[in-house]
Amino acid sequence: MSELKLCQGPKCHQHQTKDRLKGIKGSKTYQTRRRSGFYYGNNNFCSLNCQNDWFNDFGDRAINHFGRLTEPKHLTEKNAWQKTYDWNSTDNTVYIYRNGITKEERPLTREQYRDSNYTLNER
Ligand SMILES: [Zn+2]
Secondary structure (H helix, E strand, C coil): CCCCEECCCCCHHHCCCHHHEECCCCCCEECCCEECCCCECCCCECCHHHHHHHHHHHHHHHHHHHCCCCCCCCCCCCCCEEEEECCCCCCCCCEEEEECCCCCEEEECHHHHHCCCCCCCCC
């Protein structure tokens, strides 16, 4: 049996739906949803409502903790690289790094395409 996760929505149990009503007959309670996976908030929330509840309670603190932007970021040729692939290739997919400013293209291996840490962008 796969491990079940709990929705991280602080008010999940307050959204009164039939599937949240659990327990023995006579002493049922509305409970936080428990599933093998969730579709929202990077697999942490059962619904957009629960994700929004979390953000309303904790969002400001999370942003301040991880660093609030104090000035706009700028897209330049040094950070405009985006991974993509050739939509026309049939059997062998061709992966490409394309610069959104200069339009320069460079070849990518499949491993580099899938590696979320691999980048040509300067941070
Ligand atoms: Zn939820």
